[in-house]
Amino acid sequence: MSTPDAPSYYQPNVQHNSALSVVKFYSSCFAGAVAGILGLQNWLGFALFMISTLFTSSCIYFINCRGKPAKYIPGGLTELVNPGQDNMFTFVLVWTLFYGIVHGKEW
Template identity: 75%
Template sequence: MSAPNPDAAAHRIYMLNVQHNSALMTVKFLSACFAGATAGILGLQNWLGFALFLVSTLLTSVFIYAVNCKGRPAKYIPGGLWELVNPGQDNMFSFVLTWTLFFGIVHVYD
């Protein structure tokens, strides 16, 4: 048995759906930023802030799964469901950046 050809696997994914991934990743990025702003404004610290990030990531993934991917993420995203739920390093850094920014702005004199 030979290993599956990666080019053949890539051709099974519809390219217009893959091009739509930039919009999906933008939604995930904005969700992380808004969650960071919310955590900062609410004054969440330590694990509570990261729990908000986790909940926000999961809710965003469920929304994208149900509305945009219509229950078939493998058709739209090369990594399938795991890639949809994966928060990504960029989104986590964006969350922490906006979290600390808004925490510092709102709670500077506490």
């Protein structure tokens, strides 16, 4: 039984959202690797993460959603720009890994 106020989404678009979350995950991994290799510290690394998140979201907005994210993603634009807790933790993990590999000092 569905309520008349509930929005209906085209099911293939909703299923495609899992692929969009994978794109955002890989973007976080790549941004973390770049931040670690460049040796960014403190707020500069998080600024790179925010720029990467906004760039990825804008690509998804214009290419996949064709400028209408509410049609494809439940939650619309706010859900599209939301970096997600998992992606932020992934970024920090990869950032520290690559920073340690490239800029680590021998004991």
